[in-house]
Structures are given as C-alpha cells and as structure tokens.
C-alpha cells in the first residue's frame with residue numbers, strides 16, 4: 001500500500017486501493033475488447049510502486065460480472081470541484097521576511113512578529129486520527145479498540161502532534177490547495193498545456209525545478225495508465241502521486257535525533273543564516289528537554305551580535321536553564337570550549353550551541369563553524385551528535401540554496417525547518433529530500449515554546465494535503 005492509501009485509510013477509514021481494484025475489475029472487459037485495436041499502453045518502469053502494483057493485478061472476470069455497474073461519469077467540462085477550506089484568496093505572507101544573507105553591516109534582523117501565532121480558526125470537525133507505523137495502520141480497527149483501554153501519554157502526544165501539524169500547516173495547505181484548485185479550474189483536457197501548467201504549479205510550490213519536471217513526466221505516464229479523463233480522476237492521480245512521492249523519497253530517511261550513547265553530554269550544534277530561527281529553536285528544544293527532566297545547558301556561540309547573546313539569555317530565563325556566554329566579539333570557539341567543559345564537569349545531559357548566522361563573509365563564517373566543531377570533537381570525540389541546519393521554510397528556494405552552501409562546507413546531519421506555520425509551500429521538504437538527501441528532523445510550527453515538533457513525514461503530509469486527500473476519497 002502506497003503512502004497515499006495508508007494516510008487516507010488512517011484518516012478517513014477508506015481504502016482507495018480497494019475502490020481502485022473494483023474499478024479496474026469493472027473496466028477490465030472493456031480494456032480487453034480495446035486491446036485488439038489499440039497498442040498496449042507501456043508501463044513506465046519509473047512509475048511509482050502503487051501504480052505498477054495496481055497495474056499488475058489480475059482481474060477476475062467472474063468477480064467483475066457480480067459487481068455493481070460502473071458509475072456514470074460526470075461531465076468533463078463541469079465547474080471546478082468545491083474544495084473544503086480552500087479559500088481562493090492568497091494567505092498573507094509574513095510582512096517582514098527576514099533578509100537572509102543580505103546585508104553585511106546592519107545588525108537588526110526584521111522578525112515577522114506579526115505572524116506571532118497562527119490565527120487558529122476552529123477547524124471543521126475533521127476527525128483527528130492517529131497516524132501509526134505502517135504495520136499498525138494496517139491493523140484492523142477492532143484490534144486497536146480492544147487493546148487500548150486507556151489513553152497513554154504517547155498517544156496523547158501523538159494526537160497533539162497531529163493537531164499541531166494540522167493547524168500549523170493550515171496556511172501552507174490553503175495556499176497549495178488554492179493553487180491546485182485554480183489549476184484544475186482551467187482543466188479542459190490532458191494535453192501539453194496541461195502538463196506545462198502542472199510544472200508551473202509544482203515549481204511555485206517549491207518542489208524545485210528538477211523535481212517538478214520529473215513529477216510532471218511521471219504523471220504523463222500515470223494519467224495515461226490510469227486512463228484519467230475527468231477532472232476528479234486527474235486530480236486524484238496528481239495528489240496521489242505527490243503524496244506517494246513524499247513517501248518514496250523519504251523511505252531510507254532517518255528523521256530521529258541522535259544522542260550520546262555513554263554518560264557524556266549530547267551536543268547539538270545549530271547553524272544557519274540570520275533570522276532562520278536558530279535561537280528560537282534552541283529555546284524550544286531546551287524547554288522540551290527540561291520538561292523531560294534533563295539537565296540542559298545553552299552556549300551563546302553567536303558572539304558576532306550582542307543582541308543574539310541577550311536573546312539566548314532571555315530564552316534561558318524562560319526555560320529555567322543556564323547559558324554559557326561571554327561578551328560580544330569574543331572568540332565563539334572559546335565560549336563553546338568553556339561550555340563543553342562545563343557540561344562535562346557538571347554532568348549536563350544536553351548542550352545546545354547557538355552560532356552566528358552571518359559574518360563579514362561566507363568563508364569567514366564557514367571557517368568559524370569548522371573551528372567550533374573541531375573544539376567540540378577534540379573534547380568529546382563523538383560530539384556533536386547533530387549539526388542541525390536551521391532553514392526558514394517560508395523562504396522557499398532560497399532556503400534550498402542556503403542548505404547547499406552550508407552543506408558544502410559543514411557536515412550537516414539534519415535540518416530544522418522553521419516557520420511552516422507561515423505561508424510556506426510545503427514542497428521545500430521534497431526539494432530538500434531530492435536534491436540534498438539530508439533528513440528534516442524538526443519542524444517549527446509557531447513562535448511559542450511548544451511549537452516545535454519532531455518531523456513526522458506522514459503527519460506533515462496529512463497537514464499539507466488534508467483536504468485534497470480527504471476530498472479524493474469523496475470523489
């Protein structure tokens with residue numbers, strides 16, 4: 001079962017693959033009859049697993065004859081399908097986008113404070129289902145009901161997670177849904193223009209140029225293969241393809257954070273350009289580990305900017321955790337050295353290291369980050385357990401090029417994608433996967449302490465495509 005079917009089953013209780021089988025069986029005699037006239041449609045070897053699995057299934061003519069008659073097809077030229085919660089108007093962009101990498105001299109970074117909390121409108125009563133591991137999802141509902149007499153803490157967290165993804169990604173979702181529906185509204189037939197427009201839609205959604213072309217090429221085959229002609233079928237094939245692709249690309253990916261395997265402190269080094277959200281992410285993570293009863297220390301390694309030290313100290317106060325800091329413009333490597341020593345001597349569990357997002361030039365910054373890393377590894381050979389690159393998800397392709405630059409010089413082990421509660425185009429996750437192969441490990445879904453989540457691809461995809469997935473089941 002592909003990711004699309006799994007997610008749909010988990011959230012709607014419907015299994016699209018079963019419906020598909022049924023439809024296939026119903027259409028089989030028709031196809032057989034046509035085979036004598038038309039050359040066989042070639043199955044693209046690159047087509048996704050779901051499509052090829054389906055296409056290889058052998059239908060049983062006996063079963064077919066017992067099934068219900070084929071539903072009448074709605075008109076191709078029908079009005080665009082109404083899609084729930086997908087307002088046509090563009091959702092507001094954060095008015096003050098942090099100028100990444102821009103000025104070399106001016107310090108203050110404009111912060112999109114206006115975006116503070118996403119306006120959490122009451123969601124339509126969509127049942128918040130839990131996304132489980134593949135195997136669990138495949139289990140029957142009865143099994144789950146029987147074995148869960150009371151809700152465990154993990155389950156409550158899971159539900160909170162789904163809710164947070166759902167609410168946090170609302171703007172991104174609406175923005176993508178609106179584009180997608182505009183695209184479908186222009187749908188007349190599946191021709192070259194259609195695929196050109198589709199490519200454009202995908203590029204606008206930040207999946208990256210190469211990925212957009214690839215998806216659109218694969219869809220050419222799939223639309224043909226599925227014999228999709230009406231708008232709802234075409235829409236279904238596209239959404240399914242996108243969702244399955246998120247799953248496909250991330251199959252080998254390990255999204256979990258690594259911790260020290262002995263008694264020495266775990267060290268996470270945070271890198272990324274100004275305003276991406278490093279300090280905020282450190283503050284949120286410190287809160288999380290502090291709540292878990294861990295002893296947390298923060299290191300103010302951004303000595304380039306006095307404000308950055310104060311900002312981290314503010315978070316330290318809020319979280320109730322100590323901050324190792326020095327005066328502005330001291331060597332950040334020495335601050336980090338002191339912090340590592342302190343973490344070892346005072347038995348801290350976790351040390352979170354903030355770094356500068358900008359120096360006079362890129363080479364200087366990269367050299368500084370290397371030096372900081374060397375200092376850490378010299379003291380604790382297995383540390384840092386993570387070098388986390390923080391990227392502002394709402395900056396789209398800009399985030400991707402930053403990631404490429406950082407990755408060339410610093411060995412990045414994971415990505416923190418922040419501000420996904422703004423109008424990001426979730427496609428950036430796909431672009432990062434396809435072009436960088438670095439796992440996203442954490443996502444920022446707001447500015448508050450609790451608005452940080454471990455990256456869960458399935459919940460993310462549900463948050464991003466909810467209406468389209470649910471809508472696809474109601475076709």
Ligand SMILES: Nc1nc2c(ncn2[C@@H]2O[C@H](COP(=O)(O)OP(=O)(O)OP(=O)(O)O)[C@@H](O)[C@H]2O)c(=O)[nH]1
Pocket residue numbers: 109111112113115116272273274275276277278279280281302308311355356357358390418419420421422443444445446447451
């Ligand atoms: N909406 C939203 N805002 C965020 C998120 N993460 C960070 N921010 C905001 O982004 C702005 C910049 O965050 P910082 O943590 O200061 O970024 P930084 O990378 O440390 O920047 P420098 O300290 O200048 O290097 C702040 O206003 C944060 O509140 C998020 O997930 N969602």
